[in-house]
Amino acid sequence: MASNEEILAGLAEIVNEETGLAPESVEMDKSFTDDLDIDSISMMTIVVNAEEKFGVRIPDEEVKNLKTVGDAVNFIAGAQS
Amino acid sequence: MPRKVVITGLGATTPIGGDVPTMWANSLKGVSGARTIEADWVQKYELPVTFAAQATTPASEVLSRVEAKRMDPSTQFAVIASREAWRDSGIEDIDHDRLAVAFATGIGGVWTLLDAWDTLQAKGPRRVLPMTVPMLMPNGPAAAVSLDLGARAGAHTPVSACASGTEALHLGLDLIRSGKADVVMCGGAEAAIHPMPIAAFASMQALSRRNDEPELASRPYDIARNGFVMGEGAGALVIEAEEHALARGARIYGELAGTSVTADAYHITAPDPGGLGATRALKAALFDARVQASDVVHVNAHATSTPVGDKPEYVALKAALGSHLDSVAVSATKSQTGHLLGASGAVEAVMTVLAVYERTVPVTINLDNQDPEIPLDVVTSERTLPSGDIVAISNSFGFGGHNAVIAVKNV
Numbered sequence: 001m002a003s004n005e006e007i008l009a010g011l012a013e014i015v016n017e018e019t020g021l022a023p024e025s026v027e028m029d030k031s032f033t034d035d036l037d038i039d040s041i042s043m044m045t046i047v048v049n050a051e052e053k054f055g056v057r058i059p060d061e062e063v064k065n066l067k068t069v070g071d072a073v074n075f076i077a078g079a080q081s
Numbered sequence: 082m083p084r085k086v087v088i089t090g091l092g093a094t095t096p097i098g099g100d101v102p103t104m105w106a107n108s109l110k111g112v113s114g115a116r117t118i119e120a121d122w123v124q125k126y127e128l129p130v131t132f133a134a135q136a137t138t139p140a141s142e143v144l145s146r147v148e149a150k151r152m153d154p155s156t157q158f159a160v161i162a163s164r165e166a167w168r169d170s171g172i173e174d175i176d177h178d179r180l181a182v183a184f185a186t187g188i189g190g191v192w193t194l195l196d197a198w199d200t201l202q203a204k205g206p207r208r209v210l211p212m213t214v215p216m217l218m219p220n221g222p223a224a225a226v227s228l229d230l231g232a233r234a235g236a237h238t239p240v241s242a243c244a245s246g247t248e249a250l251h252l253g254l255d256l257i258r259s260g261k262a263d264v265v266m267c268g269g270a271e272a273a274i275h276p277m278p279i280a281a282f283a284s285m286q287a288l289s290r291r292n293d294e295p296e297l298a299s300r301p302y303d304i305a306r307n308g309f310v311m312g313e314g315a316g317a318l319v320i321e322a323e324e325h326a327l328a329r330g331a332r333i334y335g336e337l338a339g340t341s342v343t344a345d346a347y348h349i350t351a352p353d354p355g356g357l358g359a360t361r362a363l364k365a366a367l368f369d370a371r372v373q374a375s376d377v378v379h380v381n382a383h384a385t386s387t388p389v390g391d392k393p394e395y396v397a398l399k400a401a402l403g404s405h406l407d408s409v410a411v412s413a414t415k416s417q418t419g420h421l422l423g424a425s426g427a428v429e430a431v432m433t434v435l436a437v438y439e440r441t442v443p444v445t446i447n448l449d450n451q452d453p454e455i456p457l458d459v460v461t462s463e464r465t466l467p468s469g470d471i472v473a474i475s476n477s478f479g480f481g482g483h484n485a486v487i488a489v490k491n492v
Contacts, residue, residue, distance in 0.1 A: 020147035044211040051207070 090170025090319030099138025134419025154272035187423025242479030246426025312419030316427030339370025345482030356397030
């Protein structure tokens with residue numbers, strides 16, 4: 001099981017791979033759409049890659065609730081425990 | 082009189098060069114782009130054909146990682162070639178509502194489609210990427226180019242197998258003449274050097290199996306020709322209403338004077354042995370260009386190097402140009418590039434335009450023993466074109482009985 005810091009770092013890597021955004025710009029309070037300019041197609045790719053990386057399942061209906069990076073980190077942490 | 086349309090920008094990424102200057106220099110020298118394929122799938126599937134003419138410059142050297150990720154390889158080639166053509170045109174300020182795209186492909190996003198199928202089988206539906214559909218759709222290259230340039234007068238995808246790239250120019254000319262656009266980015270892209278299309282083309286006995294000597298395999302008009310060589314890449318041409326080009330002081334390569342498209346309605350893959358559909362296309366293109374057969378000095382032939390394909394084209398040229406054909410310099414550039422399928426017409430159009438502009442023609446390689454049934458004046462060493470007014474034509478034919486021809490005039 002990963003710590004929140006480890007999940008954030010892993011997520012930042014996935015976001016960088018998909019969008020080219022610098023990993024350090026992926027911070028807990030950043031909004032995926034408003035701050036990071038990530039569209040729905042990239043978001044789904046990030047979700048699926050995060051599922052594989054962290055060994056969790058993120059249901060489609062949950063994705064719309066993941067507004068910030070922190071929302072995603074907390075969801076993944078909860079799903080792992 | 083219809084609006085006069087001129088060519089003002091050229092781009093290409095091909096098996097004999099990753100940009101136009103490199104490709105053009107090589108085409109005059111005569112080099113082969115065919116090589117053994119270095120990929121584990123060749124052995125894995127025991128493919129009967131182990132070579133192809135792959136693009137010399139990987140897309141990853143030109144596009145950013147994130148750009149490339151969202152594009153099928155065919156779209157990557159299209160964007161690379163169209164960016165070069167756009168820079169070459171020198172267009173800076175333009176009404177984007179008057180800029181259109183006509184970008185063809187023969188097969189579309191076959192790598193994306195089959196990768197997604199592999200993923201579905203191995204990992205299930207959840208792992209099939211959400212970008213799969215926009216990457217595999219055949220209008221992907223046209224759509225990506227439209228997005229890249231901000232072309233809002235329409236983004237079109239002519240699909241007619243190996244005639245697609247030439248048909249894109251036919252459509253582009255029409256868009257300008259009919260007043261729907263002032264500038265059109267025309268082109269064709271293909272990236273089908275994948276084990277499945279190789280297996281399929283091999284299965285229909287269309288490919289050369291000269292696995293030991295790939296560089297000698299593509300030999301149009303030679304008595305020992307035994308099939309085509311798969312190529313990949315893209316060609317792109319900026320075509321423009323003459324008054325639009327003159328107003329901005331553009332460098333003009335030549336006039337896209339006429340085009341035509343016909344259908345054989347004879348057989349789904351075999352060319353009409355009498356070349357009737359191709360003859361009608363040739364005559365129609367000359368008529369459309371308001372020129373005579375005797376004005377033609379150069380032909381960039383379709384000439385794929387198949388036993389059955391090369392001769393009907395000769396028959397059609399003879400029917401359309403008559404005895405004047407004896408004084409026409411014919412180049413079969415697929416001897417160098419391999420067959421880029423839906424991109425071939427666009428790449429060959431770039432070469433045809435440059436032949437008119439530079440008054441020198443690309444050479445045909447591997448012509449050791451010319452088929453006596455095809456007595457064309459095939460250019461095998463440096464050849465210049467005459468001064469004065471000249472016309473060059475480029476032919477493309479596709480499975481389905483598609484015939485497409487363009488006629489280019491000097492300006």
